[in-house]
Amino acid sequence: MSKTLVLASQSEARRQMLQNAGVEVECLPARIDEAAVKAALSAQKAKLRDIADALAEMKARRIAGKHPDRLVLGADQILVCNGEIFDKPTSEPEAKSQLKDLRGRKHELYSAAVIYNHGQPVWRFVSRVEMTMRDFSDDFLETYTSALKDDLFTTVGGYKLESLGSQLFLSVKGDYFSVLGLPLLEVLEFLRGIGICQK
Amino acid sequence: MSKTLVLASQSEARRQMLQNAGVEVECLPARIDEAAVKAALSAQKAKLRDIADALAEMKARRIAGKHPDRLVLGADQILVCNGEIFDKPTSEPEAKSQLKDLRGRKHELYSAAVIYNHGQPVWRFVSRVEMTMRDFSDDFLETYTSALKDDLFTTVGGYKLESLGSQLFLSVKGDYFSVLGLPLLEVLEFLRGIGICQK
Numbered sequence: 001m002s003k004t005l006v007l008a009s010q011s012e013a014r015r016q017m018l019q020n021a022g023v024e025v026e027c028l029p030a031r032i033d034e035a036a037v038k039a040a041l042s043a044q045k046a047k048l049r050d051i052a053d054a055l056a057e058m059k060a061r062r063i064a065g066k067h068p069d070r071l072v073l074g075a076d077q078i079l080v081c082n083g084e085i086f087d088k089p090t091s092e093p094e095a096k097s098q099l100k101d102l103r104g105r106k107h108e109l110y111s112a113a114v115i116y117n118h119g120q121p122v123w124r125f126v127s128r129v130e131m132t133m134r135d136f137s138d139d140f141l142e143t144y145t146s147a148l149k150d151d152l153f154t155t156v157g158g159y160k161l162e163s164l165g166s167q168l169f170l171s172v173k174g175d176y177f178s179v180l181g182l183p184l185l186e187v188l189e190f191l192r193g194i195g196i197c198q199k
Numbered sequence: 200m201s202k203t204l205v206l207a208s209q210s211e212a213r214r215q216m217l218q219n220a221g222v223e224v225e226c227l228p229a230r231i232d233e234a235a236v237k238a239a240l241s242a243q244k245a246k247l248r249d250i251a252d253a254l255a256e257m258k259a260r261r262i263a264g265k266h267p268d269r270l271v272l273g274a275d276q277i278l279v280c281n282g283e284i285f286d287k288p289t290s291e292p293e294a295k296s297q298l299k300d301l302r303g304r305k306h307e308l309y310s311a312a313v314i315y316n317h318g319q320p321v322w323r324f325v326s327r328v329e330m331t332m333r334d335f336s337d338d339f340l341e342t343y344t345s346a347l348k349d350d351l352f353t354t355v356g357g358y359k360l361e362s363l364g365s366q367l368f369l370s371v372k373g374d375y376f377s378v379l380g381l382p383l384l385e386v387l388e389f390l391r392g393i394g395i396c397q398k
Binding site: 136147166169175188198 | 216219220221333335336338339342346361362363365366368369370371374375376378383384387388391396397398
């Protein structure tokens with residue numbers, strides 16, 4: 001088996017986390033219609049962690065189907081506030097609107113990871129983080145969105161905790177790697193178990 | 200009042216966290232004999248969070264005494280395993296010895312911050328994080344210490360979670376910024392309250 005893990009996601013943050021942990025990664029993003037899947041599963045009243053898991057699974061399965069000899073990691077993250085699932089914003093007005101909806105409230109992030117080996121699912125995990133956003137001013141929102149620029153569109157909720165995004169929050173309860181989009185410690189434990197990382 | 204916060208610590212990680220959050224920072228490290236203070240307070244059976252707080256306070260007071268017109272942040276972090284306080288390792292053998300002591304066990308990090316204004320303490324906070332280290336092999340320890348090099352000596356316990364250090368842990372329970380050495384979200388909330396950061 002190749003020692004290189006295939007990451008079925010185009011997330012730079014996920015690639016960076018794995019590389020920083022010493023994992024050799026090749027990115028082969030799976031293009032799936034995430035919004036349609038979320039809408040369909042929400043309509044069926046699927047559990048939130050099951051929706052995140054289903055999205056991660058779809059990405060992993062898509063790439064594993066094309067490369068059955070490889071070890072493939074699919075990952076996804078969903079943001080939920082008051083029962084509503086948020087997508088990545090695609091414009092500055094949409095990012096502002098999302099941040100206003102999240103302002104002064106708690107929300108949850110579910111980060112799912114699914115690993116395929118030899119074309120079959122062999123491991124999965126979903127983590128949950130609870131974030132409390134402060135009641136920031138409209139002036140701060142302007143400052144924030146101007147500073148973030150295109151980074152607004154790379155994460156659900158439009159925030160980046162490792163930069164000015166820390167000013168949005170009163171508390172973060174849960175694993176930091178999961179905030180960034182991957183339950184890294186659990187993934188690494190699995191990779192060590194199958195000999196991909198040093199024990 | 201100057202809008203620039205004085206950081207009474209030489210920690211690059213703390214400076215970086217504050218700067219990333221948009222806080223203007225000037226570093227004026229306070230040189231105190233941390234090991235002697237820890238030993239003295241431990242001998243008096245002081246509470247762990249009180250020891251971290253006392254160290255942060257000493258740094259802030261030292262610099263605030265020299266610059267009474269400035270806003271000064273003192274910060275410190277202590278690592279405790281089985282009731283024993285660990286210091287930053289100063290050599291590779293010491294770092295290896297510490298990591299072997301922590302291997303396969305839980306330990307706690309206490310991160311304290313104390314702010315002085317007009318030469319008086321005006322705010323303080325101590326956070327607690329619980330870390331569980333896995334039972335890694337001696338081979339991994341060699342790989343790890345070789346990869347970290349001088350970074351081994353910049354943190355208590357000799358680990359760096361943002362790089363290969365993630366491979367040391369099974370779980371991290373608590374705030375990530377506190378793992379890096381500063382309860383950042385709480386510090387920012389105080390700074391917004393006194394008008395140093397935008398509300």
